[in-house]
Amino acid sequence: MYFLKVAKHPDPDASLTPPLKQIFDGSHTTEAFQNGGEAATREYLIHRGRLKPDERVLDIGSGIGKIARPLTVYLDAKGSYDGVEIVKDGVEWCDTHYERFPNFRFHHADIYSKHYNASGTTHDHEYRFPFDDLSFDFIILRSVFTHMLKEGVENYIREIGRLLCKGGRCFVTGFFLNPDSIRRTENGVGEWVFPHRRGSIRLLDDAVPERGVAHDEAHLRAQFAEQGLDLADATYGDWCGRGVTLPTIQDAWILVKS
Numbered sequence: 001m002y003f004l005k006v007a008k009h010p011d012p013d014a015s016l017t018p019p020l021k022q023i024f025d026g027s028h029t030t031e032a033f034q035n036g037g038e039a040a041t042r043e044y045l046i047h048r049g050r051l052k053p054d055e056r057v058l059d060i061g062s063g064i065g066k067i068a069r070p071l072t073v074y075l076d077a078k079g080s081y082d083g084v085e086i087v088k089d090g091v092e093w094c095d096t097h098y099e100r101f102p103n104f105r106f107h108h109a110d111i112y113s114k115h116y117n118a119s120g121t122t123h124d125h126e127y128r129f130p131f132d133d134l135s136f137d138f139i140i141l142r143s144v145f146t147h148m149l150k151e152g153v154e155n156y157i158r159e160i161g162r163l164l165c166k167g168g169r170c171f172v173t174g175f176f177l178n179p180d181s182i183r184r185t186e187n188g189v190g191e192w193v194f195p196h197r198r199g200s201i202r203l204l205d206d207a208v209p210e211r212g213v214a215h216d217e218a219h220l221r222a223q224f225a226e227q228g229l230d231l232a233d234a235t236y237g238d239w240c241g242r243g244v245t246l247p248t249i250q251d252a253w254i255l256v257k258s
Contacts, residue, residue, distance in 0.1 A: 013069075016097055024090065037065075053074055061143065127156075145213070153220070165257070169232075176236075192249075
């Protein structure tokens with residue numbers, strides 16, 4: 001129902017598309033930025049995740065508004081959006097351009113990342129999000145675990161458990177290691193190969209670990225389960241050479257808090 005409803009909404013405001021030189025989420029064109037955000041919102045948040053217009057959304061790793069932009073024409077006055085981002089320039093751009101949307105707020109988290117925020121003053125494994133318990137109905141982490149090590153991911157999952165209300169959903173994407181993906185990458189299949197092992201994770205670049213991280217799927221599932229989040233929907237991407245019907249690079253999960 002909600003998937004069809006969003007298709008009838010007007011297009012998001014073009015002024016919410018940043019200049020290409022300011023986009024840092026991997027989009028190579030402004031059209032890719034727009035299309036990627038809109039497609040993820042329609043398919044994963046609204047259609048699969050059943051996001052409702054009046055719900056409270058937390059976007060962890062909100063970038064420069066890729067998901068916020070399409071949500072401006074979906075969330076109603078009762079709904080809300082909070083974005084948390086470690087790249088300060090992205091937060092500042094969104095603060096300026098989303099001023100006319102009072103239910104959209106952006107927060108800078110000064111978390112250290114050798115790849116994204118080398119001057120950060122705190123670490124992801126000790127960070128506490130500045131929100132009360134049970135504050136959100138839907139939490140988004142799009143390509144966030146991709147740039148985090150194991151201890152930080154474990155802390156974020158604990159925080160998701162704290163922040164998400166009963167029945168709330170979490171949409172998370174990343175590179176998840178399971179027997180199939182490990183076999184494929186070790187056979188050199190697919191465009192994304194993580195050659196450096198560090199415990200249960202694998203890295204693209206040992207010198208800059210946060211550049212790209214693949215996580216053990218079983219460990220992630222166990223961590224989410226400890227917080228009462230059950231895997232409800234899984235799409236496995238083509239990063240390791242799978243033939244997939246839905247054109248996604250990363251693996252994508254939707255979890256529901258029981």
